[in-house]
Amino acid sequence: MTATTAITTSGSTANKQRVSYFYQPDVGHFYYGPSHPMKPHRIKMAHHLILSYGMYRQMECYKSHPASPSEMAAFHSEDYINFMAKVTPDNLRGFSNAMNRFNVGEYTDCPVFDGLFEFTQLYTGASLDGAVKLNRGDCDIAVNWSGGLHHAKKSEASGFCYINDIVLAILEMLKVHARVLYIDIDVHHGDGVEEAFYCTDRVMTFSLHKYGDFFPGTGHIKDTGAKEGTGFSVNAPLTSGMTDGTYEKLFKPVLSKIMEVFQPGAIVLQCGADSLTGDRLGCFNLSLKGHAECVKFTKSFNVPTLVLGGGGYTIRNVARCWAYETSVLLDMELPDEIPYNDYYEYYAPDFKLHLTPEQRENMNTEASLESVRVDLLTQLISLKGAPSVQMMEVPPDFEVIKEDLNAEKERKSTKEDRDGEGMNDGGSADDRRSGKGKTKDGKGDRKEHEAELAG
Secondary structure, three states: OOOOOOOEEOOOHHHOOOEEEEEOOOHHHOOOOOOOOOOOHHHHHHHHHHHHOOHHHHOEEEEOOOOOHHHHOOOOOHHHHHHHHHOOOOOHHHHHHHHHHHOOOOOOOOOOOOOHHHHHHHHHHHHHHHHHHHHOOOOOEEEEOOOOOOOOEOOEOEOOEOOOHHHHHHHHHOOOOOOEEEEEOOOOOOHHHHHHOOOOOOEEEEEEEEOOOOOOOOOOOOOOOOHHHOOOEEEEEEOOOOOHHHHHHHHHHHHHHHHHHHOOOEEEEEOOHHHEOOOOOOOOOEOHHHHHHHHHHHHOOOOOEEEEOOOOOOHHHHHHHHHHHHHHHOOEEOOOEOOOOOOHHHHOOOOEOOOOOOOOOOOOOHHHHHHHHHHHHHHHHOOOOOOOOOOOOOOOOHHHOOOOHHHHHHHHHHHHOOOOOOOOOOOHHHOOOOOOOOOOOOOOOOOOOHHHHOO
């Protein structure tokens, strides 16, 4: 087997959607630490499958830019970004209060590792590049498998996620589009994205996830948004054993109604692969084809779409999934035999692309799924059509915004001072929070969002 394994292309080339692919060669070299389930190496494995199947010939491939601190500040707080830029494994002792405040460090699921901030810059920059390409009409679909880190909050790391590239990409897309739809098929609830847009009707979030005694503990079906965003958070709480057929019966009718009612100008699709069968942390039982059916169905609406990665902890299956879903986006059919590549031995013993679901019980009953489907469709029908926005002059994208003098000074001081604590670096003197984060216990109770608690 060679890199020139035969591939067939389906569909008319005249109607073929233009796909742009964003990748940073160094993004797969970072290491969260021994025994940590998050392995950035999976991104490099997926990339090598994409190369060995020859898919790169069918799309435009770009080396993305590293996001700057000022770009991250479009969503994240300045003191959080300053802390992230300064903290390293060598100076942890000087940041003990800050680490507790920002949920980072040895006793959390978000460790400090070598090159942490650079890692966040690489995956975030790729998502921003994809958003800008779509905004400019230079492509129909933009792909960044290193992105999709949906748990990060404005001033807090969470669930292996530090910078929320999804929120930043959506904010970029909102410069051009009146409404953006976010779809999340990760096994975990997309809490960070939902929380960021919980009080606006310009972003609708649709998440299908395991709920109840499972991280992050949010995503109740009654979490529907607040203030102007009431009704625009759509949550499908599920339980273990979800199969292709049952997932599709819920996903397709709800998404069809969302497209009818919300009429988004752009879509962001998070393709977390921990909803696949056999995942190290997940509990669903989807095959590659079942997972990718969501991608195919979303693609069928012909709306500009940013496709991102996310969770996924059996890394050989994550690579299989994202390579296969790249082929779906390209309307290409791949042979089941995996072509030889630098990581070929990971796919032993069968060296096949597709997975066979496990023989296990689906705890989602027909009655429970019907109840969720009816509740969500009722929620959507109650919305009074797509919200309108008076669009002013389109703001410039990040590539043409010149950073002001204060941002330049901040970056210089970040490089010069990498030890100890000071003003606005996340030290104890900067801690203004009244209590702990709301989304950490995973007990499955409905929780109020901070946005609801605000006056």
